[in-house]
Amino acid sequence: MPRTHTDALTWVEHCTQLLAAQVAALDEQAMTDPSALPGWTRKHLLAHVAANADALGNLVHWARTGEPTPMYSSMDQRNADIESGATLPATRLAAWVNGSARSLAVAMDALTTDQWRAEVVTAQGRTVPATEIPWLRAREVCVHAVDLGTGLTFADLPDGFLSALVVDIQAKRGLVAVPDGPLPDVAAYLAGRPHSLTGVPDLGPWL
Structure with missing residues (x-):
């Protein structure tokens, strides 16, 4: 059965809770340990997940206002944000992860039916309806919750x-x-x- 918009929203909420539980159990040392992704610490991974929520929030803004708002200003800026985020203390990084996820959820919840139909452009240059945003987020937060390497x-x-x-x-x-x-x-x-x-x-x- 094809996934639905409601399915994707449910998976975002579920996996965000899974990720938050993993993050809450990590202290400063555990956050600096390697993730399951080569070359990235858990801090790199979490900075990526947090930045992704902010970036998808840009697409929600685009859908709501009609003002073109790319996910990232450039791929160089995206990478720089991850590297910068990876230097944050564990408490501040956890706050960014959780806060950006809440902000995205609130923004998506406020979209009207017509706004969900608005077209936006992903970081890969694909033009998609805004209804794809929850699926894009679900993939990121669910898969990377496993990549964190805490046993999930x-x-x-x-x-x-x-x-x-x-x-x-x-x-x-x-x-x-x-x-x-x-x-x-x-x-x-x-x-x-x-x-x-x-x-x-x-x-x-x-x-």
Whole structure:
């Protein structure tokens, strides 16, 4: 069954709570430890998630006002914001992660039906209706909650989200078929994350 706008909003809320619980358990030292993403500490990862919420908030503003507001001023600025955020003390970084998520949720909740239909442009240059914004956020917050490396796995994510993620990545990677196996492992494999599938080619990183 195709994902719906309501599905995506539900997954954003659910995974935001999952992520917040993980963040609350991290002290300064734990935040500076490596994440599951090569080359990034947990602070880098969390700065990325927080900046993503702010960036998607720009798209919500675009949909609400009709004023073109790109997610990022440039990719260089995006990268600089992540590097800067990774130097923040744990308490300030956690406040940014949680505050940006709340601000995005409030902004999305205020959109009218017509505003949700407005077209916006993603950081990859795709023109999409604003109804895609919750899905873009769901992918980021759900997958990166696992990438934080605190013990959460793809099996802890909602089955509906995993099914939608498989469909999405399969289309974006141009795959004719996906391997058989448990849904969490298939989703992890397609996303380029650790999995238990055997005899499958390496697809490389995604997101």
